[in-house]
Amino acid sequence: CRDIRGQQQHVPMILTPQSNSFEVARAYTTLAQRQSHTGPKKKFKQRKKRGPPQAKNWPNSVKQALNGDKPEAWKKAIATEMDKLTDRGVFLHDQTASDILAHGITTKVVPLGLYLTEKYDENGDLEREKARAAIKGHSGNMQKGIHYFETYAATPQPETARILVCLALRNNWKRRAWDVELAYAWADLPVNERLALSYTKGCERTHPETGEPLYIILLKNLYGDPAAGRRWSIHRDGKLLSEFNTDKDQTEVWTCIRTIMDPCLFYITLRIQGHEAVYHMLTSIHTDDLDAIGSNDLILDKFHSKANDIWTLKRANPGFMLGIEKIPEYDSDNNLISITLKMTAFVRGAVDAFKEHMPAKASTAPYPPKDTLTKDTVVPEPEIKEYLDKGYPRLIGMLLWAVRHGFDECKYGMAILCSVASKPGKHAWRNAMYMLSWIDVNVNRGIRFNKNGNRDIISFTDASEKALLLKGLAMAGYAIMWMDGPLITSSYRLKHVGLSSEHNEYMAITAAANKLVWLIQLLQEICVDHQLPIELYGDNVQANRLCSENIITPGNQYIAQYYHFNKEKVAEGLMIIIWVDTTLNIADIYTKPLTRAQCEALMPDLLGYGEGITALREKIRLMNTTFKLPK
Numbered sequence: 001c002r003d004i005r006g007q008q009q010h011v012p013m014i015l016t017p018q019s020n021s022f023e024v025a026r027a028y029t030t031l032a033q034r035q036s037h038t039g040p041k042k043k044f045k046q047r048k049k050r051g052p053p054q055a056k057n058w059p060n061s062v063k064q065a066l067n068g069d070k071p072e073a074w075k076k077a078i079a080t081e082m083d084k085l086t087d088r089g090v091f092l093h094d095q096t097a098s099d100i101l102a103h104g105i106t107t108k109v110v111p112l113g114l115y116l117t118e119k120y121d122e123n124g125d126l127e128r129e130k131a132r133a134a135i136k137g138h139s140g141n142m143q144k145g146i147h148y149f150e151t152y153a154a155t156p157q158p159e160t161a162r163i164l165v166c167l168a169l170r171n172n173w174k175r176r177a178w179d180v181e182l183a184y185a186w187a188d189l190p191v192n193e194r195l196a197l198s199y200t201k202g203c204e205r206t207h208p209e210t211g212e213p214l215y216i217i218l219l220k221n222l223y224g225d226p227a228a229g230r231r232w233s234i235h236r237d238g239k240l241l242s243e244f245n246t247d248k249d250q251t252e253v254w255t256c257i258r259t260i261m262d263p264c265l266f267y268i269t270l271r272i273q274g275h276e277a278v279y280h281m282l283t284s285i286h287t288d289d290l291d292a293i294g295s296n297d298l299i300l301d302k303f304h305s306k307a308n309d310i311w312t313l314k315r316a317n318p319g320f321m322l323g324i325e326k327i328p329e330y331d332s333d334n335n336l337i338s339i340t341l342k343m344t345a346f347v348r349g350a351v352d353a354f355k356e357h358m359p360a361k362a363s364t365a366p367y368p369p370k371d372t373l374t375k376d377t378v379v380p381e382p383e384i385k386e387y388l389d390k391g392y393p394r395l396i397g398m399l400l401w402a403v404r405h406g407f408d409e410c411k412y413g414m415a416i417l418c419s420v421a422s423k424p425g426k427h428a429w430r431n432a433m434y435m436l437s438w439i440d441v442n443v444n445r446g447i448r449f450n451k452n453g454n455r456d457i458i459s460f461t462d463a464s465e466k467a468l469l470l471k472g473l474a475m476a477g478y479a480i481m482w483m484d485g486p487l488i489t490s491s492y493r494l495k496h497v498g499l500s501s502e503h504n505e506y507m508a509i510t511a512a513a514n515k516l517v518w519l520i521q522l523l524q525e526i527c528v529d530h531q532l533p534i535e536l537y538g539d540n541v542q543a544n545r546l547c548s549e550n551i552i553t554p555g556n557q558y559i560a561q562y563y564h565f566n567k568e569k570v571a572e573g574l575m576i577i578i579w580v581d582t583t584l585n586i587a588d589i590y591t592k593p594l595t596r597a598q599c600e601a602l603m604p605d606l607l608g609y610g611e612g613i614t615a616l617r618e619k620i621r622l623m624n625t626t627f628k629l630p631k
Contacts, residue, residue: 059116062202070129077131078114078203085133085222090185091197092217094205100196103217107147111136112197112216113224121320123345135197135224148193148227154263158404159488159519160284162449164293165326165339166483167282167528169451172335173293175328176300177318180236180311183288184228187221187235194218195225229287236285237263239310244268244303252302261522270299282526291321324405327446335451340608342446343406350398351440354391354433363438367413368431369595374416376470379425392424395432399439406446407439409603411491412475412590419493448608453484456531458613459516460580461538462587463494463508465501472497476508477590480515485608488515491590496560503559505543509577510563512536516575533573537580537620539588544577580620 059065065074085091100109113136119127135142142148168175180186197216199205205214221231237258244256244266253271264286270279281294281303290313294300307313319326325342351358396417403410413435420428463476477491492511498504516534523530538544546556547566569575582588586606589599604610 058118062114062116062200065116066202073129074116074131077116077129081114081131081133084182085185088182088185088220090218090220090222092219094207094214095196095217096207096210096212096214100215100217103194104191105194105196105217107195108141109196109198109215110141110147112200114200114203120345132223133200135195135218135222135228137224137226137228142226144226147195148225151226151230153229153233156264156284156286157262160262160265160522161291161324162341162485162487163522164282164284164291165341165449166485166487168293169336169339169449169453169483170455171295172451173295174297174300175318175326176290176292176294176304177316177321178290178292178304178307178313179316180288180290181314183236183311184221184223184232186311187228187231189218189220189222189231193227232287240266240307243306243310254306257525259522259525261518261525265522265526267526268299268303270302280527286322289316289321291318323401325446337451338448338608340446340448341406342444343402344443346398347402347406347439347443350402351436353398354395354436357390357429357433358440359430359433359437362441363434364596365594365599366407366410366435366438366589367416367593368434369593371416371431371593373420373427373431374468375419377420377425377427379420379423379427383425384423387424387426387429390429392429392432393421395429395436396421399432399435402439407442408447408479408486408489409589409599409606410435410438411489412477412593415475415491415493445607445609447485449483449485450608450612451483452612453608454481454613454617455483457482457487457516457519457534458617459512459534459536459575460585460587461505461508461512461536462582462585462591463498463501463504463540464591465504466592467497468493474498474504475591476504476511477587478508478512478515479587479590479606480512480519481586481606481613484612486606488519489590489606490515499558500555502540502542502546502556505538505540506546506556506559506566507563509536509538509543509547509566513566513569513575517569520574533570533576535578535617536575537578537585537587539580539582539585541579544579547577578620579624581623584616584620584623586616 059068059074062074062078065071065078068074082091086093095103113134115132115134117130117132119130121127137147144151167173195218197218198213199216206212207214221228221235225231240256241258244254246252246254251273255269257267259265259267262284265282265284268281268283270281272279277295279295279299281292281299283290283292283303285291292300292303294303304313304315319328323343323346325340325344327340327342328336329338329340331337399410400414400418403414413431417428417432417435424432457480459478459480461476461478464474467474473493473496475491476494478489479486480488490511494504494507496507498507513536516536520530520532520534542556545551547570550567566577570577583601586602588594589602589606594602605613605616610616
C-alpha cells in the first residue's frame with residue numbers, strides 16, 4: 001500500500017496507526033492482522049462427495065488410490081480412461097509452452113483432474129472401479145467470455161420417465177436402455193475455445209531433454225468444462241435429427257422429432273419398404289443415458305445399429321437407471337402387466353450413511369402426524385450450525401432423490417424439510433430422520449403402474465384451509481393418475497394469501513390445470529390418444545362451481561385474474577371439475593401431515609396397490625349427488 005499523497009510527492013509512505021489517511025490506517029490494520037499469529041488458524045472443512053453413500057470410501061487422489069488396498073484396479077481404470085480419450089482424438093499429449101502458443105492458445109493453463117469412483121448394480125454390489133478425466137473448470141480456473149460462452153443444456157422433465165412407463169404398459173411396448181460411451185468427447189471443440197491442460201498430480205510429465213513441464217492440448221469436448229454439456233447436447237440432438245430423418249424414396253424411411261414440451265424426448269418412426277406397419281419408438285435422453293420404448297424389437301434393434309454408427313452405444317439395463325429400479329412383471333404370454341418403481345439399493349445406502357441417528361421406533365406415517373414445523377420456526381444460530389455440520393443438507397439431498405422417484409406420499413414432508421434447509425434445527429432433524437425411517441420400512445414397496453389401470457388420465461387437487469406461514473400462505477397439492485399409478489404429483493406452498501377455503505382451493509386448481517396443459521401438449525406431440533375433458537376432482541363445491549359459472553360475489557371478487565385460467569380451460573373442454581368427498585381425495589396427503597389411519601386409507605390408491613383408480617372413480621360417482629359424472 002502507498003499513501004496517495006506520498007505517491008504524488010514520490011515520498012515513501014510511513015505506515016503507522018496514527019496516520020490520518022483512511023487508506024493507510026486500513027492498510028496498517030490489515031498488515032497488523034496478517035502479521036499477528038495469536039489467533040487459531042481457520043480450519044477448512046473437506047467438501048463432502050456427491051454420489052451414493054459409498055462415496056465416502058472413494059480415493060481423493062491418484063496418490064491415495066495407488067497407495068490403497070487395490071492399486072492395480074485403479075491403475076487399470078485410469079489407463080483405460082486416458083487411452084480412450086487419446087484414441088478418440090480428445091488429447092494432444094506432451095506439448096511444451098511454445099507448442100501451446102503455436103496453436104494460438106493464449107489463455108492460462110487449466111488443471112486436468114482424475115476422479116475415481118466405483119460403479120454399483122441395482123443390488124448395491126460393486127461392478128467395477130471407474131476413473132473419469134475432467135477439467136477442473138471452476139470459476140477460479142475458467143471464466144465465461146474467455147474460456148467458454150453459453151452453458152445452457154436442457155435436461156429431461158422429471159415426469160417423462162413415468163410417461164414412458166405408462167405408455168409401455170398401455171401399448172405393451174418393448175423397453176430398452178443404452179449408454180453413450182464417453183459422450184461429451186464426441187462433440188467438437190471450436191478452435192477458439194481450445195485449452196491447454198496440465199497433467200493431474202501423480203501423472204505429471206516433463207521434457208526428456210530440457211526438463212520443462214509438458215501439457216495437453218484439448219482438441220475436443222471434455223467433462224468439467226462449463227460448456228461441455230451444451231456442446232454435447234447440441235451435437236447429440238443435431239445427429240439424431242439429421243440421421244433419423246431420411247428421404248422418402250429409401251428402403252427404410254426414418255422420421256424423428258424433438259418435442260417442444262420436453263426437449264430431451266424424441267419421437268421416432270420407421271417405415272420399411274414391403275411392411276404395412278409403421279413402427280414407433282420414444283427415447284428420453286438424460287445426458288448420455290437413453291431410456292427407450294418401442295412398438296417392437298425391430299425398430300429398437302435398427303435404432304441401436306444406426307446410432308452405434310454415430311457413437312459407441314452400450315446396451316444397458318432398462319430396469320435400472322440413475323439409481324431407479326423399474327421392475328417389470330409379465331404374464332405367461334410375455335405381455336407386460338405391471339411395472340414397479342423402487343430405489344432399494346439407494347435407500348439402503350442412505351440408511352447406512354445415517355444409521356447411528358436412526359430412531360429406535362419405526363415410523364408409522366410418511367411424516368410426523370400433526371407436526372408444526374414451518375419456515376417460520378425460530379432456531380438459534382448455534383443449533384443451526386450444529387445440524388448443518390451433522391449432515392442435514394446431505395440427508396435432505398438423499399431424501400429428495402428417493403421421494404422424487406419412489407415415495408410420492410412423502411412430498412408434503414419433503415416440501416417442509418426443504419423450506420428449512422438453510423436453518424435446520426433439532427425439530428427438522430428429527431422429522432427428517434422420521435421420514436428416512438419410513439422410507440426404510442417401505443423400501444421394498446415402491447410405486448406400481450398396472451396394465452389394467454385407468455387408461456384415461458384423472459387428476460385430484462386439494463389445498464389446506466389453514467395458513468402454514470405467518471404471512472398467510474397455505475399448502476396445496478395435486479396428483480395426476482394414469483395406469484393406476486401416480487404419473488405426476490406435487491406438494492407446494494401457494495403463491496398468494498387465501499382469504500377463504502374456496503380461494504385456496506381455486507388457486508390449487510390453477511396449478512393442476514397448468515400441469516395438465518403441459519401433459520396434454522406433450523401427448524399430442526408424440527401422437528398419443530387421450531380423452532378430453534380430463535376429470536379433475538376437488539373437494540370444495542364453491543371453488544369447483546367458480547371454474548364453470550360466472551359467479552362474482554363479495555366473497556370471490558378479489559381473486560387475481562391469473563387464477564381465472566381455470567375458466568378458460570374448462571370452457572375449452574380441456575378439463576371438467578368434479579366434486580369428491582375429502583375422505584376419497586388422494587391429493588389430501590399433499591396438504592397437511594395426516595394421521596396413520598388417514599394415510600392408510602389414501603396411499604393404496606395413490607401408489608398403485610389399491611382396488612384401482614377406476615374403482616375409486618366409481619366410489620366417487622356413488623357419493624356424488626350434485627354432479628352427473630361422464631360415463
